[in-house]
Each structure stands twice: as structure tokens, then as C-alpha cells.
Amino acid sequence: MLQPNDFKIYNASAGAGKTYTLVKEYLSILLSSKNPFAFESILAITFTNKAANEMKERILEQLQKFSQNNFTENQDLQMLSNELDLAPEIIHQRSKEMLTKILHNYSRFSVSTIDKFNLRLMKSFAQDLGLSSNFNVEMELDTLLEDSVNQLFSKIGEDETLTSVLIEIAIDNLNENRSWDITRELIQNAKTLYSDTHLVKLANLQKFNLEEFNEFRKTVYRNVSTQKNKLIEIGKKAFQILETNQISADDFSYGNSGFIGFFNKLQNENFEFPGSRHLAFKSNTDPKKWCSGKASSIAKNTIEQIAPELISLSDEAVEILRELAVWQGIQRTITSLSIINEVEKSIETIKEDNNVLLISEFNKLISANLQKQPSGFIYERIGNRFHHYFIDEFQDTSTLQWQNLLPLVENARASSDTVMLVGDAKQSIYRWRGGNPEQMVDLINRKDELDILVENLPRNWRSHRNIIEFNNEFYTKIAESLNEDYRNLYAEGNQQLSNHKEGGFVQLNFIAKKGETEDYNYDEEVLGQLLKNLNSAQEQGFQLGEIAILHRTKAEGKKIAEFLSEKQIPIISSESLLLSNSPEIQLIELFFKTISNEEDKVSLAEFLIQLNELKNHPFVDITEKIKPVLERKQSLKNFLKEIEIDISFAFSPSVSLYDFTEKTIKAFDLSQNETAYLQYFLDYVLEYSMQNEYNLQRFLEHWDLQKEKLSISSPEGVDAVQLMTIHKSKGLEFPVVMIPFASWGDRVKVDKFWIPIQKEELPFEEFIMDSFGNLEEVSNEIKEIIDKERNEFLIDNLNLLYVATTRAVEQLYIITPKDAKNGVAVYFNEEFSGEDEIILKGQKGRISQPKTSENLTETLPFVVENWENRIQISKESSKRWKKKKEIVYGDLVHGLMEFIYTEKDVEPVLKKALNAGEIRQEEIPGMKKLMLEIIHHPDLATYFSDEFKILNERDFIDDLGEIIRPDRIALKENQCTIIDYKTGGKQEKHVQQINHYARSLEKMGYWVHTKLLVYIGEEIVVRKVG
Structure with a gap:
């Protein structure tokens, strides 16, 4: 404790x-x-x-x-x-x-x-x-970056400097055999602006403007070209020496594959560091050993004489290659970084326009x-x-x-x-x-x-004994090959004690990467073994819903999903839970596209075909049937009317996008199936509507960026194999876990990293890199940085393996490549060998009792009803209409003032209220006028300045334990002013209430200097309470 x-x-x-x-x-x-x-x-x-x-x-x-x-x-x-x-x-x-x-x-x-x-x-x-006190939180960075880059490109032709820089970048990229379109590159690099990892160092690069950065970029390209030309000349010079002395590459041991081959590569623009043969010959103090057996005695003597000059050229080339490696590393990232400040400016404009953070x-x-x-x-x-x-x-x-x-x-x-x-x-x-x-x-x-x-x-409460022991032994052994910190971590962290759950089963399958026949396919072999493991688990009494298949990448997950679907095995995966994969949501999207753009015949055709499939094919020859609609000989409205679908609502004004979506669901009778997808989609539409104006085309653009990320929660109680990434499995447990592609990490994938640079031509002490290239050869300092990156990559992949193998409660199945030399598969190959299938721990056979719980849930029907039919206008409403217009506004303004800190908040608060449907467009001028009258009132203006710290609608607990909530508290040091808004006439209870607020705050240690009651009506009346 x-x-x-x-x-x-x-x-x-x-x-x-x-x-x-x-x-x-x-x-x-x-x-x-x-x-x-x-x-x-x-x-x-x-x-x-x-x-x-x-x-x-x-x-x-x-x-x-x-x-x-x-x-x-x-x-x-x-x-x-x-x-x-x-x-x-x-x-x-x-x-x-x-x-x-x-x-x-x-x-x-x-x-x-x-x-x-x-x-x-x-x-x-x-x-x-x-910041505005009412800022909206934007979760999706990619959406904002996409918009900002598009906005940036829209300035081409208007902003001369930006246009010139972008054209130069496109030309440089084409000359380097790279794509002229840097959209994706820009977006990926712009993400570093919001990365905790690169934040501080990137700030040093943001000090420079577009013109300065473009000059740096030109300097980099110029130096890359200069260093390459120097290396080509060294290669040529080496062969000129040979020619002058009447000897050839064949007189050298291994010819162009040996010492002299390095210079041959340079003159042919192959800028690689010298290989092991070159270095071995170079370090040999007896140049005669450089010679081939066929070389004449004259050639041997000549080679001995010119050896010092060739060694000197080699040393010079290596130094230039080191320079080139750094310049090329900078070149790979400076293109997009040169306009990263412009991207950020664009992002800031979008954020400000939409009041988002x-x-x-x-x-x-x-x-x-x-x-x-x-x-x-x-x-x-x-x-x-x-x-x-x-x-x-x-x-x-x-x-x-x-x-x-x-x-x-x-x-x-x-x-x-x-x-x-x-x-x-x-x-x-x-x-x-x-x-x-x-x-x-x-x-x-x-x-x-x-x-x-x-x-x-100390104790593992999740898994059965044999799985705990397997993980203890396996990772303790691996720990021996790790650096000191992680060696201790994996050795000490894998001495877990078992619990009361005895038994457990662990099976490892090795699959050869290559077979004896041409049609051998590794993936097919793995999936075939996975199917055997699934069948085995079922034969032992496990239900499909108790089995999880974990994978590293989306590509692997897609392979597994397609394979199991072909074998009629039900699955729940991130793909199957995506909103965009629901046929009903697809129909709604296509209908929206059709209505928003009458010229979009592709969407119209796809919509009609999708509708035909959802309605169980009322048209036998759908292609022939929809031809009149596509050729504009028949209106879509009349075509749908023939099959009793009324879309007249689509050609009349709707209150909101949410209202339009509900009417779409009702018109096409979509609520009979996929209710979870429809409800989630409606929630998404509502959330979007609260932040944005009603514009179907803009919504579709936003949806297109988001739809591959939105999915419903995994349903409970469904008897289907759970297919998920290892990342998503973290914190979860499953009776049976299968890892079919336990082979990740075979290629080092590096995130961006920083290296020190000392270049007189550039004002940077360090610069960001996106690949190792030849940087390891530059200096020991840079090599240490790269070694650290490699070690982190190794540890991260080992951690993934640890997370995957520790999800299992009762049975664990692993499939990995045989004779692997890299990645996590190496651990299995080093620790276990022999048969293709190895039972590492335990025996097959279910130990736990199958769960036989009753399904007590009831699926309620998804009911869509137009709001006009759900809401009745109150007969008492006329009483509100009889109020003076100013008092009506007063009630609304009172609610909106919760979000006002200073005058600059008025516009965004009104915009947000309009988007949320809380107010109408025609009400805005009157409300704005009334709000500004409050803010500028002589007795109140000082409390709407930056001079005070403001607490609006903040909950406090009084000495009786009850919640009190003053409308506005203005703090300055320990002195505070309480402001409470009222509509209607003055009442004594208003005074009692504000005095109660004051007493409570004073007991909390505040000095209440002023108490103000603000009456909002035809005019603003401020009453100071003594």
C-alpha cells in the first residue's frame, strides 16, 4: 500500500x-x-x-x-x-x-x-x-494535412515565390528519377510537425523562410552534384594511371571484382563505399599480392610503383563518399522540408477558420x-x-x-x-x-x-502453467543476446510464477520459405497449416469465438481474412467492422454522390446496381433496366417510384444533414439490417453536422478521407474467429491464440532520425534523415546513432512478439519460417530445431469448461421516423412567442455567454451554435448585438478583457456539499468578481443566490470584491449587490 x-x-x-x-x-x-x-x-x-x-x-x-x-x-x-x-x-x-x-x-x-x-x-x-475558449478538438491529423497541402497547391500561379519553388522541386525530382508529385511526401514530412519525438529539433529548422530554405535546397543539390563529379574524376584518374603505365584491370587480382573494381564503379557513377576485397588489398603492405597470377613481371613491378598513388586516390574517394553520404541524406528530406513552413501556415489558417485545435x-x-x-x-x-x-x-x-x-x-x-x-x-x-x-x-x-x-x-493470473513456462524459458534465453538494460528486463521479467491453472498447450510449426517445385507458395503453406490448427482447436471443443488470430500487418490480415472466408469460416476483423464495408452505408454514400452531382453517371450506375443487390434483385437484367436513367430519358425519382421508393425529400430543403440521412435510411428501408453500422454512421453525421455547415459535397469529401478509419465495436457473443493486429490485441486475452506469420522484423524499417552535420554552407547543427544509406561509414558518432536506431527496431519487434505470445490463456499456436536468418523468426530457429511441427509444451485437449451462458441481450429494432412525426408543437408555445423579442434573445444569449471569455469569442460561438442547430441564421444579428452590449457595458467591459482570468459555469462545492455554479467569475490575483446573468424581472432570490456564491467562495480563500447581477432584456441592466 x-x-x-x-x-x-x-x-x-x-x-x-x-x-x-x-x-x-x-x-x-x-x-x-x-x-x-x-x-x-x-x-x-x-x-x-x-x-x-x-x-x-x-x-x-x-x-x-x-x-x-x-x-x-x-x-x-x-x-x-x-x-x-x-x-x-x-x-x-x-x-x-x-x-x-x-x-x-x-x-x-x-x-x-x-x-x-x-x-x-x-x-x-x-x-x-x-486560444478561443470554444475551440473544437480535431482528432484526425491526416485530414487536416490533406486539406492544407491542397490549399497550398491551390496557390500555384498566384504566389510567385511558392510557384517557382514547387516547379524547381518537381524538376529536381524528375532529374533524380523521383516522382514530381510531392503530395504524399509533403504530408508524411508535415506529420513530424506534430510528433513529440521531433518537436524540439524541428523548431530549429522552422526559423527559416521559404526563400532561405530554397537556397539551402539548391546548395544541397549543388554539393551532391559536385561530390559525384569529383568521384567520377577519381575513378577516371585511376584508370588513366593504369593506361599511362600500360597495365589493365586484368593485371590486378580478381580484376574488376578486386581492388581496382572500386575505381571502375566510380567512373561508372556507382558511388558505393569500397568493398571488403578492396580494403583487404589496401591494407596489405605487399603490393605484389595485388597482382593476378597472369600478370607479367613488368606489370607486377609497375603495380608496386603506382600502389601509393592508387591508395591515395582511394583515401581521397572515401573522404568524398563520406561527404556525399551526408549531402544525399539531407537531399532526401530537404525537398519537402523546404516548404514545411508554408504547409504549417496553411494548417494554421484552416485551424483558425474552423476554430479547431x-x-x-x-x-x-x-x-x-x-x-x-x-x-x-x-x-x-x-x-x-x-x-x-x-x-x-x-x-x-x-x-x-x-x-x-x-x-x-x-x-x-x-x-x-x-x-x-x-x-x-x-x-x-x-x-x-x-x-x-x-x-x-x-x-x-x-x-x-x-x-x-x-x-x-510476480504472478501471471492469465495463462495456464505450460504457456507461462514456455514464455519464461523462451524470453529468458533471448535475453542473453540483448543489451544490458533489456537483458535484465527480459531476464527478470520472465520469472513469472504460475497460478492455479494447470496444463496448457504450445505448438510451433516451421514452414520452408522455398519448396522443391515452382508452384510452391509460402503464404499458401502457412494458411494451410493455420486451417489445420483451427480445425484441431475446434475438435478439442473450442468455439470459433474463443480463438484469436494475431497478425503484424494489414496485408497479412487481408490474406488471412480472404482465405478463411473462402473456407466458409466466420471471422470478425477490423476490415469487416469498417463502416465503409457495410452494403447499406455504401448505398447511402452512392445516393449522396448521385444527388450532389447530377453529372456523376458512374456513381449513379453503382448506386442502382447496389440497390438492386440489396433489394434481392427485383430487376433480372439490371444493365438494360437502368440504361434510360443513365441516358437521362427517365428521371431517377420516377425510376425509383416504380419500385415504391419515394425520394421526393431529396429535392426539398432538409433541416440538416442528419435529417437528410434519416430520410434516406427510411426511404430505402435500410433499417432492417446492419443496425449497428447505421447507428454509428448517424452518430458520425451528427458529430460532423455540429462542427460544419450543411453541405452534402463537403461532407462526402470529409467522409472519403475518414471512411477507412471508422469502424463499429466488435460485437459480443458472436461465434467467429477474431482476427486482429498485435497492437489491437494488447491488454486482451483469448482462450486460444494463433500467430501464423511470426516472421516480422526481417528488414530494418527506420523512422526519421537526426544526425549532426557540420557544413559551412548550411546553418544547421543537425538534420533529419529518413534512411541509413551509407551514413554508417561517415563517422563513429553517426554509426552509434544508427546502431541505436537498429537496436530500438530489434527491441520493438521483440516486444511485439512478447505481446503476441502472452495473450493466450490455454493454447498457443505459432507458425514461423524455417531457417530464417533475420527478424523474430530467428529466435525460434535458434532455440528450436528438428521436426517441422514441435509440441513445445503440454498435450492437446481442452482443460477449461466451455462457457454456456445464456444470451440475455435483446436486439431492439432500429426505428427511423421523420422528426416532424416525432415532435408535436406545444399549444403553450404561443406564450413564448408573445414574449418580447429581446427576452427571447435574452434566454438564448444567457446560454451562449457560458462560452464567452472575451469579445473575440462571439463570432466562433455563434457559428458553432448555428451549425449545431441551436439558433437560426436570421437570429444571429440580434444575438450578436445583445452579446456585444453586455461585453461593452460600462460596468462589465473590464471583466471581458485579458486582464482577468475567467471561470465560466464552473462547478464548486459549498460547505454543505452541494454544487454551486456561478455564471462568471473574474479572477485577479486572489480577488474575484461574481457575475450572474438573469432574464425577466428583478427578484430578491437573485440577491440571496449571488450572496451564497460569495460566502462559499470566501470560505475557499477568495476575496469577493464585487457581485454583479446582469438583467438581459430590452436593455442591459447591471445591479451591483452590496
């Missing part, structure tokens, strides 16, 4: 009960306090919504169990009772109180993802950061701005004062995220608060999005120096 001032790391290997430990420690802190609001002082951060929701559910579930009348029978409660030295009755009573308080104050139950926590910070500091730049903004503030100030502004911190999945924390969290940790350690980190560096598989497991390894290594308690969770 955590003690005051504890900084503790739980090192939790797979299946060790990480979430259970987190919840137990959380409850220990919670229930040791007499304060029923103790949960407000605890912050728990994790990295996925699934993990955050699971933790919340577990905490609430335990509190609910502790609150029941039979609490004395609860073993977890008894354990906590012993640890806390509290009577069970006290824990029971506190659980009841705290459960009630959490449910009634759920927004203060701080268990969330790091992104949501960051959003909370951003909202709190919106004014400090110069990318979730991926939260860490960047917090790091740049908030770390300047004292940590106490930062977290006071959130509205809570945390005393206990839990950080889950710490191995996936990026360097920048950890730096942003450090003020919390440092403040906690200085205040006798507690910090608990939980993770497992062996399960770090997100380096590509910034995860830095070395941070966790470093903290563990420095535990004594930093006074950190490290505890390994």
Missing part, C-alpha cells in the same frame, strides 16, 4: 494483474480517508479510453460491492480492512458515502486518458495561450507555455488540488508527455503526496507514435538514486 511521499513503480509483466493492482491502490487511498470527497484529490491517467473506462468500472464496481449488505463476505474488503487497519464496517460505510459522492459529482472523478487530461489543461489555460499538438502547447508557470499555479487553475497520482501504461509515455507531467511529480514529492507508475517496458509497442520505454527502464535503474520503490508483480 502507498505511504505518504511514496514514489512507486509497479513493473507488471503480461497477465500480472496490473489493473487489479491499480484499483486496489486507488481504493486503499480513497477508503483510508474520512473525507467522502477524497476522490477529488486523486488523478489517474492512462493512454486509451478502453483502459480508462475499465479502471472506472472496476473502482465503481468494487465500491458498489463493498456497499452491499453482505459486505462481510467480500474477500477484497477483508484484505483492505487488514491493510488499512480499519474495521470492515467503517470501509462499508465509507464505500457507500463515496460511491454516492462520485456518482453525484462524476466530472470530478479524475480517471481519464492523458489526452482528456491535457484537454482539461488547455481549456483552463485557453486565455493564456491566446489538433489533439496531437496538446503536448507541444503545454510544454511550450505551461511549464513556465509554477506547478501549484497550474493545477490550482484546473479546479482541483491533487495529492495522489497514478500513471498507467507508463512505457507508452512520450518524452514530452513525461516532461509535462514532471511538475506534478516534483510537486507531489515536495508535498509528501504519492506517485505510482505502472507499466512494462517489454510491452512497449508504440514507439512510432512517441512512446519511450527507455524512460521507464532508466527510472528503474536509478531507483536508489531517486528514492523510488520498484515492485515486480
Whole structure:
């Protein structure tokens, strides 16, 4: 149990009960306090919504169990009772109180993802950061980048400098045999703008403008050309020496494949570093040994004489090759980087126009701005004062995220608060999005120096004994080949104790990469073995729904899915769950395209064919039937009317895109099937509509960018094989796991990395690279950087293997290439050999009892009904219409003022309300006028300036434990002004209410300087309360 001032790391290997430990420690802190609001002082951060929701559910579930009348029978409660030295009755009573308080104050139950926590910070500091208080969060970076690059290209012909640079880039790319279209290259490189990994270093490159960067780019291309020409001349010079001395390449040992071959390659523009033969001859002090057996004695003597000159040329060439390697490395990335600032400007314009902030730049903004503030100030502004911190999945924390969290940790350690980190560096598989497991390894290594308690969770509660033992033995053996940090990590982390589950089964199959016949196909052999394994598992009593097949890449997943579908084996995969793969959603998309563009005959034809298939082929010859529609001899409306489909709504105004979509679903009677897909699609349409104006064409453009990413949740209780990537399997478990392509990592794929450069012609100390090339030959410093990249690649692939093999509860099947020399397959080939099929542990045969739970769920019909039929206009509504127009506006403006901090928020708030359907276009001028009258009122104007810190509609708890929510609080140091908006006449209860707010805030330590009641009506009346 955590003690005051504890900084503790739980090192939790797979299946060790990480979430259970987190919840137990959380409850220990919670229930040791007499304060029923103790949960407000605890912050728990994790990295996925699934993990955050699971933790919340577990905490609430335990509190609910502790609150029941039979609490004395609860073993977890008894354990906590012993640890806390509290009577069970006290824990029971506190659980009841705290459960009630959490449910009634759920927004203060701080268990969330790091992104949501960051959003909370951003909202709190919106004014400090110069952000609109009502910014929208954009999750999809790719969409924004695509729009920004398209916007950039739209300036071609208008912006002379940009046009000139883009033309030069296109020409240079063509000369280098690269594509002139740099769209994809630009988008990929622009992503580094929002990468935690490259953030600080990339900022140094962004100091230069387009013209400067273009000059740098020209310098790079010029130097590449210069170095190549030098090397060609050296190659020619070497052969001129041979010609002058009347000898040939054949007089040298191995001819053009030996020492002299290096110069031959140079003169033929093959700029490779010298090979092993060249170096071996060069290091040989006896030049006579350079000669071939056929060389004459004269040739031998000549070679001995010219050897020093050739060696000198070789040395010179190697130095130039080193220069060339660096210049070429810069050349590969500088093209897109030269206009990366222009891309960012375009992104900023789009963000400003749409009032959005990318979730991926939260860490960047917090790091740049908030770390300047004292940590106490930062977290006071959130509205809570945390005393206990839990950080889950710490191995996936990026360097920048950890730096942003450090003020919390440092403040906690200085205040006798507690910090608990939980993770497992062996399960770090997100380096590509910034995860830095070395941070966790470093903290563990420095535990004594930093006074950190490290505890390994010793027991695996997930798997059966034989699977645990296999993983222990396998990874302990692999650990011997790793560097010191990871050797210790894998050796110590794979000494897991087993649980009460005996038995278990592990099978390994080796498949030869090449066969004896021409038609041999490795993939087909693997899939054939996979089918045998599936059949075997079923014969042992496992249902398909209990089997998971894990794969590394989408391409592998597609192969497996197609194969199993051919064999009539039902599967659930990310592909099958995609919205865009639903026939009903495809029909809606095609209908939208048809309606939005009458000239799009392709979409019209595809729509009619799709409709024919969905309606069970009412037309036998669909091609002939739709010809009149495609030739415009018959309208689509009349054609559909013949089969009793009415689309007249499509030619009348709709209230919103959501309304139009609902009418589409109803018109085509799509709600009979695929209800989950339809509901998710409607949710997506609603979310889009709240952020954007109703424009069908723009929606389709947005959908086209997003549709390959949107999928429904995996349905429960379906008897189908679960097919998923290893990344998606993390944190999950399955009775049977199969890994058919255990062979990834055979080719090193490098992310962008930085190397030092010292070039007088360039003002950079280091530059970003996208491949190794010949850089290893340049210097020991660069070689060390590349070795580090290679080692991280190796570790990341080993971690993937570890995650994959530790998902299994009862049976594990692995298929890997035979005699592999690279990648994770090497581990199996080195550790196991012999037969093509090896039973590594246990015997076949199901041990666990099949689950026979009743399906208690009921699928409700998906009902689509036009809103006009669902909503009745109230007969009392005329009373509202009789109100004065200003009072109606007053009610609406009161609600909108929650989002107003300064005058600059008015326009975006009104735009957002319009898109959300909360107001009509014709209401905007009147509302804007009324809002500006409030903001500019002589008694209020100062409180809408940047001079004050503003809390709008912020919840506080009074001394009775009740929630109070003043409309607006303006803070300046410890002095505050309370502003409350009212519509209608003045009432004494308004005074009583604002006085109650003031008393409550004063008890919290604030000095209430002014209390203002603002009456919104025909005119703005401000009443100062004494």
C-alpha cells in the first residue's frame, strides 16, 4: 500500500494483474480517508479510453460491492480492512458515502486518458495561450494535412515565390528519377510537425523562410552534384594511371571484382563505399599480392610503383563518399522540408477558420507555455488540488508527455503526496507514435538514486502453467543476446510464477520459405497449416469465438481474412467492422454522390446496381433496366417510384444533414439490417453536422478521407474467429491464440532520425534523415546513432512478439519460417530445431469448461421516423412567442455567454451554435448585438478583457456539499468578481443566490470584491449587490 511521499513503480509483466493492482491502490487511498470527497484529490491517467473506462468500472464496481449488505463476505474488503487497519464496517460505510459522492459529482472523478487530461489543461489555460475558449478538438491529423497541402497547391500561379519553388522541386525530382508529385511526401514530412519525438529539433529548422530554405535546397543539390563529379574524376584518374603505365584491370587480382573494381564503379557513377576485397588489398603492405597470377613481371613491378598513388586516390574517394553520404541524406528530406513552413501556415489558417485545435499538438502547447508557470499555479487553475497520482501504461509515455507531467511529480514529492507508475517496458509497442520505454527502464535503474520503490508483480493470473513456462524459458534465453538494460528486463521479467491453472498447450510449426517445385507458395503453406490448427482447436471443443488470430500487418490480415472466408469460416476483423464495408452505408454514400452531382453517371450506375443487390434483385437484367436513367430519358425519382421508393425529400430543403440521412435510411428501408453500422454512421453525421455547415459535397469529401478509419465495436457473443493486429490485441486475452506469420522484423524499417552535420554552407547543427544509406561509414558518432536506431527496431519487434505470445490463456499456436536468418523468426530457429511441427509444451485437449451462458441481450429494432412525426408543437408555445423579442434573445444569449471569455469569442460561438442547430441564421444579428452590449457595458467591459482570468459555469462545492455554479467569475490575483446573468424581472432570490456564491467562495480563500447581477432584456441592466 502507498505511504505518504511514496514514489512507486509497479513493473507488471503480461497477465500480472496490473489493473487489479491499480484499483486496489486507488481504493486503499480513497477508503483510508474520512473525507467522502477524497476522490477529488486523486488523478489517474492512462493512454486509451478502453483502459480508462475499465479502471472506472472496476473502482465503481468494487465500491458498489463493498456497499452491499453482505459486505462481510467480500474477500477484497477483508484484505483492505487488514491493510488499512480499519474495521470492515467503517470501509462499508465509507464505500457507500463515496460511491454516492462520485456518482453525484462524476466530472470530478479524475480517471481519464492523458489526452482528456491535457484537454482539461488547455481549456483552463485557453486565455493564456491566446486560444478561443470554444475551440473544437480535431482528432484526425491526416485530414487536416490533406486539406492544407491542397490549399497550398491551390496557390500555384498566384504566389510567385511558392510557384517557382514547387516547379524547381518537381524538376529536381524528375532529374533524380523521383516522382514530381510531392503530395504524399509533403504530408508524411508535415506529420513530424506534430510528433513529440521531433518537436524540439524541428523548431530549429522552422526559423527559416521559404526563400532561405530554397537556397539551402539548391546548395544541397549543388554539393551532391559536385561530390559525384569529383568521384567520377577519381575513378577516371585511376584508370588513366593504369593506361599511362600500360597495365589493365586484368593485371590486378580478381580484376574488376578486386581492388581496382572500386575505381571502375566510380567512373561508372556507382558511388558505393569500397568493398571488403578492396580494403583487404589496401591494407596489405605487399603490393605484389595485388597482382593476378597472369600478370607479367613488368606489370607486377609497375603495380608496386603506382600502389601509393592508387591508395591515395582511394583515401581521397572515401573522404568524398563520406561527404556525399551526408549531402544525399539531407537531399532526401530537404525537398519537402523546404516548404514545411508554408504547409504549417496553411494548417494554421484552416485551424483558425474552423476554430479547431489538433489533439496531437496538446503536448507541444503545454510544454511550450505551461511549464513556465509554477506547478501549484497550474493545477490550482484546473479546479482541483491533487495529492495522489497514478500513471498507467507508463512505457507508452512520450518524452514530452513525461516532461509535462514532471511538475506534478516534483510537486507531489515536495508535498509528501504519492506517485505510482505502472507499466512494462517489454510491452512497449508504440514507439512510432512517441512512446519511450527507455524512460521507464532508466527510472528503474536509478531507483536508489531517486528514492523510488520498484515492485515486480510476480504472478501471471492469465495463462495456464505450460504457456507461462514456455514464455519464461523462451524470453529468458533471448535475453542473453540483448543489451544490458533489456537483458535484465527480459531476464527478470520472465520469472513469472504460475497460478492455479494447470496444463496448457504450445505448438510451433516451421514452414520452408522455398519448396522443391515452382508452384510452391509460402503464404499458401502457412494458411494451410493455420486451417489445420483451427480445425484441431475446434475438435478439442473450442468455439470459433474463443480463438484469436494475431497478425503484424494489414496485408497479412487481408490474406488471412480472404482465405478463411473462402473456407466458409466466420471471422470478425477490423476490415469487416469498417463502416465503409457495410452494403447499406455504401448505398447511402452512392445516393449522396448521385444527388450532389447530377453529372456523376458512374456513381449513379453503382448506386442502382447496389440497390438492386440489396433489394434481392427485383430487376433480372439490371444493365438494360437502368440504361434510360443513365441516358437521362427517365428521371431517377420516377425510376425509383416504380419500385415504391419515394425520394421526393431529396429535392426539398432538409433541416440538416442528419435529417437528410434519416430520410434516406427510411426511404430505402435500410433499417432492417446492419443496425449497428447505421447507428454509428448517424452518430458520425451528427458529430460532423455540429462542427460544419450543411453541405452534402463537403461532407462526402470529409467522409472519403475518414471512411477507412471508422469502424463499429466488435460485437459480443458472436461465434467467429477474431482476427486482429498485435497492437489491437494488447491488454486482451483469448482462450486460444494463433500467430501464423511470426516472421516480422526481417528488414530494418527506420523512422526519421537526426544526425549532426557540420557544413559551412548550411546553418544547421543537425538534420533529419529518413534512411541509413551509407551514413554508417561517415563517422563513429553517426554509426552509434544508427546502431541505436537498429537496436530500438530489434527491441520493438521483440516486444511485439512478447505481446503476441502472452495473450493466450490455454493454447498457443505459432507458425514461423524455417531457417530464417533475420527478424523474430530467428529466435525460434535458434532455440528450436528438428521436426517441422514441435509440441513445445503440454498435450492437446481442452482443460477449461466451455462457457454456456445464456444470451440475455435483446436486439431492439432500429426505428427511423421523420422528426416532424416525432415532435408535436406545444399549444403553450404561443406564450413564448408573445414574449418580447429581446427576452427571447435574452434566454438564448444567457446560454451562449457560458462560452464567452472575451469579445473575440462571439463570432466562433455563434457559428458553432448555428451549425449545431441551436439558433437560426436570421437570429444571429440580434444575438450578436445583445452579446456585444453586455461585453461593452460600462460596468462589465473590464471583466471581458485579458486582464482577468475567467471561470465560466464552473462547478464548486459549498460547505454543505452541494454544487454551486456561478455564471462568471473574474479572477485577479486572489480577488474575484461574481457575475450572474438573469432574464425577466428583478427578484430578491437573485440577491440571496449571488450572496451564497460569495460566502462559499470566501470560505475557499477568495476575496469577493464585487457581485454583479446582469438583467438581459430590452436593455442591459447591471445591479451591483452590496
